[in-house]
Amino acid sequence: MKENFFRSMTWLHTWVGLLVCWILLLVFFAGTMSYYRHEISLWTKPEIHQAVMQPYQHQQLQAQINQGQSYLANHASDAKDWHIEFAYERRPYLSFGWQDQPEEGQRRGKFHEHIITADGTDVVTEVRESRGGHFFYRLHFDLHYMPAKVARWIVGFCTLFMLLAIISGIVIHKRIFKDFFSFRPGKGSRSWLDGHNVSSVLALPYHLMITYTGLITLMMMYMPWGVVTAFDGDSRAYRAELNPQRVSVKPAGTGAQLITLSQLLPQVHSVWGDTPIKRIAVRYPGDANSRVSFYRNTGQAVTDQRTPLVFDGVSGEMLSAAKLPSSGARQTHDTLMALHTARFAEPILRLLFFICGLMGCAMIATGSLLWAIKIRQKQQKRLQLGDKPSFGLRLVEGLNLTFIAGLPLATSAFFYANRLLPEVMPARAQWEINCFFITLALVGLIACINRSRRCWQLLFSVAAIALLAIPLLNVLTSGQGIIDNFVSAQWILLGFDSLCVLMGSLLGLIGYKLRAPKVNQARRTRRTSMPPRGQIAHVAKLEE
């Protein structure tokens, strides 16, 4: 390729990075938001911000199960399945849900969820329709407005490119330890390179881990060839060997009395002891083939296996031991999955994951900005003669503005839409999502016209103000402000508000730093509007 391996890798790093960086930024951003998936979902349902929050109560378990069973029998006797979801730290309320029988030609029926008040006397049934945190979760591998399968291939492709960019980035990084400690602000592209290095190197183990495990989560779709050779392509046989308990049953079609669910508790207790129960699922309630599954809260164990205890819904016979066959390969796979989903992370570790995710966003953003700045530098002579920048440069600068400044703005638009759209309207959840993408598209439109530093500053400032005002929005539309939440110890809502304020301040700070330089212009050469000066010897390598 180039004269030597080092040069080839430098070239590769630049181009694989640049090609996919905007989709990657979207994926990384949405994935980072997904660390707070349940917290965001809670925030987007202000109807349940009062009177329903409760901790998990072991003594109440039996009463809650009985209440759930009779409630579901009264309201959803012909449902396809029932769910009783118990309160746990990230989802602090009790709910009874069910799925209607699917209509002709549909795989799934409509889902319902009714939430029980903390004193157990009342039920909240009218909750606004919103995807909440699940939107970001789905966005980070299913994208949107396209078939999930196509999206997953696109994301997988970009992830592999990311892996290549990271590996080649390590290869070309000769002074990895020294650069760890160097950040030289105010020196044009040198500073951007430093910023790119710091955000990449500081969280490097995280970046490698999240990229590789990201591929692992969907590996059977990307790489089905092991199943093809070892199981003759019979993925059902493969899954059955992997997990013998996952044999699904069909409804018998004949009615039978469902067992009293709480009678199963002693059997559950004998296997799991006092481990908190997370949910109970009943398939085909009232059918002779009904199945009852108990799921536990795996807490801080580094595992992603949510293996249930399964009972026959009529006789109450335990059909599965909760222990799966274990081996080194399985445990490795499970651990890699768990590292990606981070279900085990308690609040502080979760925050650390979140920060690492943001560093990943910073890594991608600074990388693409660095490219734009250096190309602009290259074209400086041309630009001084009054020529337009090349199409490639305009495209990259435009996409940078759209995604880097647009994503925080679009996210706040999503939160505002959640609270300001009429509570009942057709396709409400979809419209919240549309607001996200409309905002992104608007920023894209602005980027077609103006990509100046002022424009960056303006967009960052608007996003900052929008995020800083989230606590205000919350108190005005849910009737529960920061103080109420503090008094009633609703840490999740409080955490949401504080994180918004923190992110808003950060964006505000960036906006402030972007203000037009008055004195000492040479020192502050940022973003795209100013041709950067300063040392370029080191970075010149990357241009090839």
Place this chain on the structure above:
Amino acid sequence: MLVESKRWRALLAKPSFMIASRAGSAIFAGYLLAATACGLMAIALPMAAADSVLVATMLSFTVYACAALYSFSVPSSTRAWRDLLLASAGLYLLILLVG
């Protein structure tokens, strides 16, 4: 005829074509290598079938990444294609042999 072949040669020597060819070898030949390596490991590793499939699939992405890096590190894209395809063919033969 001669003119035609010259034109072809000029096209093939263009940097943009070289890059496209190299990217093609990384993406397609690299995938082929990873897929055959995955298929072979799944039947050749001395473990229970489901376990070896897991290990094979988890490792295949490393194979893919290394193959892609190889594509971009060798002097010519023809060599990248040749080596990766030959290696895949070898692995495929082994699959036929083992399976």
